[in-house]
Amino acid sequence: xxxxxxxxxxxxxxxxxxxxxxxxxxxxxxxxxxxxxxxxxxxxxxxxxxxxxxxxxxxxxxxxxxxxxxxxxxxxxxxxxxxxxxxxxxxxxxxxxxxxxxxxxxxxxxxxxxxxxxxxxxxxxxxxxxxxxxxxxxxxxxxxxxxxxxxxxxxxxxxxxxxxxxxxxxxxxxxxxxxxxxxxxxxxxxxxxxxxxxxxxxxxxxxxxxxxxxxxxxxxxxxxxxxxxxxxxxxxxxxxxxxxxxxxxxxxxxxxxxxxxxxxxxxxxxxxxxxxxxxxxxxxxxxxxxxxxxxxxxxxxxxxxxxxxxxxxxxxxxxxxxxxxxxxxxxxxxxx
Numbered sequence: 001x002x003x004x005x006x007x008x009x010x011x012x013x014x015x016x017x018x019x020x021x022x023x024x025x026x027x028x029x030x031x032x033x034x035x036x037x038x039x040x041x042x043x044x045x046x047x048x049x050x051x052x053x054x055x056x057x058x059x060x061x062x063x064x065x066x067x068x069x070x071x072x073x074x075x076x077x078x079x080x081x082x083x084x085x086x087x088x089x090x091x092x093x094x095x096x097x098x099x100x101x102x103x104x105x106x107x108x109x110x111x112x113x114x115x116x117x118x119x120x121x122x123x124x125x126x127x128x129x130x131x132x133x134x135x136x137x138x139x140x141x142x143x144x145x146x147x148x149x150x151x152x153x154x155x156x157x158x159x160x161x162x163x164x165x166x167x168x169x170x171x172x173x174x175x176x177x178x179x180x181x182x183x184x185x186x187x188x189x190x191x192x193x194x195x196x197x198x199x200x201x202x203x204x205x206x207x208x209x210x211x212x213x214x215x216x217x218x219x220x221x222x223x224x225x226x227x228x229x230x231x232x233x234x235x236x237x238x239x240x241x242x243x244x245x246x247x248x249x250x251x252x253x254x255x256x257x258x259x260x261x262x263x264x265x266x267x268x269x270x271x272x273x274x275x276x277x278x279x280x281x282x283x284x285x286x287x288x289x290x291x292x293x294x295x296x297x298x299x300x301x302x303x304x305x306x307x308x309x310x311x312x313x314x315x316x317x318x319x320x321x322x323x324x325x326x327x328x329x330x331x332x333x334x335x336x
């Protein structure tokens with residue numbers, strides 16, 4: 001057996017194989033866009049040219065004090081549920097990807113569930129940083145394929161601005177806040193085709209927020225710290241490799257992909273990934289210039305933008321690829 005051969009499980013006679021299909025999308029960005037010039041006026045020692053040339057970022061959204069990840073998730077979820085044409089009470093599973101939870105516990109997914117007015121659905125958080133949405137979507141697909149759940153809300157929500165050291169110009173200009181959500185439903189029609197996810201904790205030092213809470217105090221460094229060149233090198237290779245792995249699992253190649261939606265961290269990473277896959281930038285959804293890096297929210301935010309502006313159409317094949325602190329990385333290939 002080669003690495004990418006799959007031995008199918010026996011299907012009970014008479015059982016219909018169900019796919020996990022995206023039936024609704026939604027997103028939410030707090031407040032007004034904050035431009036690079038706005039950050040400079042706030043006293044950050046940088047220039048618009050420095051930020052744009054290295055990252056492609058021109059603006060981002062920053063949540064006001066008191067606004068939480070579950071607040072952003074709620075708005076995105078309402079829009080996704082409306083798009084899907086279902087009520088929150090119909091959900092039987094809620095998975096929320098975040099690295100900036102409202103509380104230590106309970107989970108932000110449970111807080112979102114309460115705000116949605118859902119009672120009884122399974123709900124939990126996924127913490128895989130910028131790969132969080134891809135991880136969460138992969139998990140949701142397994143629940144649906146097993147037959148145990150039929151209507152799932154998958155959300156990526158972050159208030160990443162709360163983790164930033166605003167004296168560190170190399171990191172504070174990169175990130176933004178926001179949320180994106182999708183509704184997955186069981187269907188006999190093709191939806192998610194293949195998924196692949198990985199992690200390697202030996203790389204944890206190149207991107208982390210290493211503080212923790214103990215006895216009511218923050219222990220260690222609570223801010224995001226990043227070795228930019230090391231992250232860039234790792235991300236470009238990991239994103240391309242996991243995309244190819246996912247395509248080979250599906251028996252397809254990059255020529256079959258209508259749209260690539262990568263994690264929105266940096267335009268140079270996005271362009272390098274597309275080049276490695278042989279995809280023209282015309283087939284890549286890019287929103288990092290407007291949103292900055294919103295971590296687990298970046299892929300569903302970009303998906304919602306492209307669905308609503310008409311680029312992504314039903315029946316097209318879409319590839320999600322994400323990479324984040326951990327290090328984690330993963331891909332999802334689906335027919336929209």
